[in-house]
Amino acid sequence: MAHETLHTVKQADLLVGNEYAYPTYKPYDDAPVAARVRVVSVDGRGKVTVQVVDPGAKPPKNAWGARLVKRNEQQQVATRDIACPWEEWAERAASIGAELKTRVAKQRSWFDELEQSRADRVIVDAGRVLPEEYDDEFTRADTEERGTLTTAYIKARGLGEFVTLDELRPLLVDLPVPVLRDILASDTRRQSGTPGTVASVFIRSAELLEVARIASMDRHRNAGTEIPQPGDLLGEHEVAFVNTILEGITASGGELLLPPVPTLPDWVDEDMRTIASLFGWLRVAVADTSGEMLHSPGCTVVRSRPVLLVDHVPWWLVMLESPRRLCSKCDGPAVRDLVPMAGFVAAVDVWHARGCDRIEQWQQAAFQRLIAATMTARTQALEPDITLAWRITATLAEDPPGHDGWAAYALMTVTAWNRLDEAIDRLTPVQQEAARVLARERLTTLEAALPSSQRLLPLPRAVDIQVLRERYRDLKRRHENTVPQLDRLLFTLPGADS
Numbered sequence: 458m459a460h461e462t463l464h465t466v467k468q469a470d471l472l473v474g475n476e477y478a479y480p481t482y483k484p485y486d487d488a489p490v491a492a493r494v495r496v497v498s499v500d501g502r503g504k505v506t507v508q509v510v511d512p513g514a515k516p517p518k519n520a521w522g523a524r525l526v527k528r529n530e531q532q533q534v535a536t537r538d539i540a541c542p543w544e545e546w547a548e549r550a551a552s553i554g555a556e557l558k559t560r561v562a563k564q565r566s567w568f569d570e571l572e573q574s575r576a577d578r579v580i581v582d583a584g585r586v587l588p589e590e591y592d593d594e595f596t597r598a599d600t601e602e603r604g605t606l607t608t609a610y611i612k613a614r615g616l617g618e619f620v621t622l623d624e625l626r627p628l629l630v631d632l633p634v635p636v637l638r639d640i641l642a643s644d645t646r647r648q649s650g651t652p653g654t655v656a657s658v659f660i661r662s663a664e665l666l667e668v669a670r671i672a673s674m675d676r677h678r679n680a681g682t683e684i685p686q687p688g689d690l691l692g693e694h695e696v697a698f699v700n701t702i703l704e705g706i707t708a709s710g711g712e713l714l715l716p717p718v719p720t721l722p723d724w725v726d727e728d729m730r731t732i733a734s735l736f737g738w739l740r741v742a743v744a745d746t747s748g749e750m751l752h753s754p755g756c757t758v759v760r761s762r763p764v765l766l767v768d769h770v771p772w773w774l775v776m777l778e779s780p781r782r783l784c785s786k787c788d789g790p791a792v793r794d795l796v797p798m799a800g801f802v803a804a805v806d807v808w809h810a811r812g813c814d815r816i817e818q819w820q821q822a823a824f825q826r827l828i829a830a831t832m833t834a835r836t837q838a839l840e841p842d843i844t845l846a847w848r849i850t851a852t853l854a855e856d857p858p859g860h861d862g863w864a865a866y867a868l869m870t871v872t873a874w875n876r877l878d879e880a881i882d883r884l885t886p887v888q889q890e891a892a893r894v895l896a897r898e899r900l901t902t903l904e905a906a907l908p909s910s911q912r913l914l915p916l917p918r919a920v921d922i923q924v925l926r927e928r929y930r931d932l933k934r935r936h937e938n939t940v941p942q943l944d945r946l947l948f949t950l951p952g953a954d955s
């Protein structure tokens with residue numbers, strides 16, 4: 458129905474002595490109010506003089522645009538302000554009123570729905586079915602909502618007065634508000650939740666946020682947080698998810714460059730090498746310790762600063778370590794950037810729960826944020842894309858000596874005490890010469906990876922074994938802390954118990 462206008466009477470239609478409706482007030486949500494007036498004279502130039510027969514209902518006080526009229530008073534009014542003959546007014550006013558009421562009701566329900574959906578964005582509900590979509594138009598203007606979720610976090614985890622809102626704020630960033638809301642609906646004590654609900658989807662990310670919270674606290678309050686290793690979190694789902702993102706980017710003509718990871722030698726576990734190609738750049742935090750063993754900053758065996766304050770290295774570097782150097786209690790260095798990791802794991806778990814179909818913007822962002830966190834961590838440590846350790850590893854992994862490495866290793870490291878002389882005695886002169894040639898070749902390869910300022914004079918082809926040993930000891934002394942297991946990188950040592 459088209460909105461009726463009140464201005465329909467032409468001056469020519471007005472008759473002196475007849476009665477008309479003269480609207481005095483038009484509410485936005487109800488029927489207009491009119492005075493009953495009688496035309497006294499038609500004055501020309503769009504004016505008539507009327508006498509008020511009945512002023513009608515009184516407009517509310519201070520009503521906007523209301524006209525004041527008194528009974529029996531005469532007024533000159535504009536013809537266009539007269540609505541219609543009085544006998545038509547009741548019906549006309551009722552129809553306008555009905556239309557306005559419908560319109561206002563519609564607006565109200567629209568506002569109610571909006572209010573409802575806004576409120577719903579921060580209502581934690583474990584029984585909520587996983588939403589079809591998390592990307593939404595409110596994603597930016599949500600500081601207040603994140604504040605509400607901070608309070609919800611305390612309730613969901615039963616933290617009471619043990620935390621301040623300031624401690625929680627860094628956890629509830631970057632992800633869309635509804636995703637964080639649903640992470641809070643998951644139980645961190647490994648209760649699985651009803652299948653299909655958010656409580657069942659976000660278990661890992663809920664746990665990680667809690668770990669992040671505890672691991673960032675002072676050591677004395679942080680007794681024994683089990684900070685996960687990247688290997689505990691990253692497997693075939695995560696690889697498939699990242700490959701889908703990379704393929705999507707490639708399909709649209711772009712390319713996402715991952716931080717570089719060197720090819721690792723064959724003696725590193727094959728599954729590890731596979732995952733290293735996609736995730737080897739991830740930062741792991743190494744606990745403060747003066748001992749030989751490597752620990753996670755949450756390990757109960759050491760006294761360490763919080764996870765974000767300790768040293769960190771790329772994961773691939775730890776993959777090269779001998780398992781004997783990794784603490785058996787904590788399994789060694791652990792995930793550093795726990796909050797971005799929680800977001801990434803949330804993205805993967807939602808993707809998987811939805812049957813690995815399309816990837817939303819926030820999900821791709823969660824992966825890129827992991828890269829960004831790595832870049833930030835590296836920036837703080839002034840670490841370049843390619844380090845010397847990277848170069849030495851990549852160079853020595855390229856053409857490893859395989860089984861022949863043992864003899865070359867024995868030739869370089871033999872002493873009166875380590876019984877390697879027996880191994881050397883078993884070699885024929887031809888085998889000894891081959892071992893000498895191989896040792897020279899490997900040391901030359903290692904030196905080629907060094908910056909020119911650190912290179913010594915090239916070793917002559919016929920270099921004497923004693924000279925070679927001195928060179929080996931010198932290189933070992935200077936670089937054994939640069940890369941783990943330098944001997945193994947140099948000489949492979951197949952069958953050596955790692």
Ligand SMILES: [Zn+2]
Nearest residue numbers: 752756784787
């Ligand atoms: Zn430990």
